[in-house]
Amino acid sequence: MSLCVQFRYTVRSAQDIIILKRLMCIHFERIKPELQCELRRIAEDIVAPGKGILAADESVSTMGSRLKNIGVENNDNNRRKYRQLLFTTDKEITNYISGCILFDETVCQKADDGTRFIELLRQRNIIPGIKVDTGVVNLMSSLKEGTTQGLDGMDKRCANYKKEGCHFAKWRCVLKITQYTPSYQAILENANVLARYASICQSNGLVPIVEPEILPDGEHDIEKCMKVTERVLAFVYKALSDHHIYLEGTLLKPNMVTSGMQNKNRACTEEIAERTVTALQRAVPPAVPGVTFLSGGQSEEEATVNLNSINAYCAKKPWALTFSYGRALQATVLKTWGGKDENVEAAQCMLLKRAKANSDASLGKYDGFMGKEGSGGASLFIADHKY
Numbered sequence: 001m002s003l004c005v006q007f008r009y010t011v012r013s014a015q016d017i018i019i020l021k022r023l024m025c026i027h028f029e030r031i032k033p034e035l036q037c038e039l040r041r042i043a044e045d046i047v048a049p050g051k052g053i054l055a056a057d058e059s060v061s062t063m064g065s066r067l068k069n070i071g072v073e074n075n076d077n078n079r080r081k082y083r084q085l086l087f088t089t090d091k092e093i094t095n096y097i098s099g100c101i102l103f104d105e106t107v108c109q110k111a112d113d114g115t116r117f118i119e120l121l122r123q124r125n126i127i128p129g130i131k132v133d134t135g136v137v138n139l140m141s142s143l144k145e146g147t148t149q150g151l152d153g154m155d156k157r158c159a160n161y162k163k164e165g166c167h168f169a170k171w172r173c174v175l176k177i178t179q180y181t182p183s184y185q186a187i188l189e190n191a192n193v194l195a196r197y198a199s200i201c202q203s204n205g206l207v208p209i210v211e212p213e214i215l216p217d218g219e220h221d222i223e224k225c226m227k228v229t230e231r232v233l234a235f236v237y238k239a240l241s242d243h244h245i246y247l248e249g250t251l252l253k254p255n256m257v258t259s260g261m262q263n264k265n266r267a268c269t270e271e272i273a274e275r276t277v278t279a280l281q282r283a284v285p286p287a288v289p290g291v292t293f294l295s296g297g298q299s300e301e302e303a304t305v306n307l308n309s310i311n312a313y314c315a316k317k318p319w320a321l322t323f324s325y326g327r328a329l330q331a332t333v334l335k336t337w338g339g340k341d342e343n344v345e346a347a348q349c350m351l352l353k354r355a356k357a358n359s360d361a362s363l364g365k366y367d368g369f370m371g372k373e374g375s376g377g378a379s380l381f382i383a384d385h386k387y
């Protein structure tokens, strides 16, 4: 404001106008120090050593496919009962899980005894988070690429989620690797929409988890995935900078750098670690407190082992590197439960074990104790995965 006013009286030449425009580029108000402090604390608590996120934000239709796989009807009560199983797991879970991403319908749901789910999470020191995007839509004239929608009315929704006790949010964008994609159009658009989402979250006191997921579908090799990951992340951080996002109050949720699922000569875990860390070093500012990987169709055990290799890999790593897994934390849990009350305890036991394995992996200390227990070795890949 003051700069503009000063220059209104001093601009004399075209050169002055150029200087004025340049100055305006850096003339912006930072968010208030108290809000910075709050966002930073939330983000740092989520990525505290040995902790990660349980992504339980499956939409109604995605939850429907998960329930169908175990022969359970997709209705409100079955979805509620399954989430109740997750959120009433023994308080030992506090040691491994710091945050849980919810889906809208879950925010106000209650356990059988009337306790709100959000309260059950709080009792376990787990910070509630919320998925705020409303899904992927096609980008016109692209090669079946998409962008993510949900910005309309999001400000109000975020204010309400904060009131209900959520402190972070998730928005998933999807990019596809094929011969000609991701396109410039898709990379630019998805980076920008992630930045707009992040700014709405931060102004409402929610830490935005920025998720530009590069799908694992395809025959591409790991080098291609690495190049695309670097480029996509570079665009994302440029957009976040353009929107004056307070990076210390954000988290990144990327894919690991891997070969495509249909590649016949897939890279080993050590190469995944080296390339993932290198891609992050090239594109993610050290101001970002943490990187919380998605599991992206890896088996439960692969996702744990790869996270462990990433943390065991010796390199400059200025961020916490941990998990925000959906399928890779829940596959065995769902199967063990099978919709039956008598299996709840056994399913919760599997959740605790897999959460501990991932906690160990986030410290680079996983000794393989879980192995392929349950469905640990089964691929969880779903083509063109929706959430």
Ligand code: 13P
Pocket: 055, 172, 211, 294, 295, 296, 297, 324, 325, 326, 327, 328, 387
């Ligand atoms: P997966 O771990 O199942 O890939 O999902 C995590 C997630 O939140 C995707 O948005």
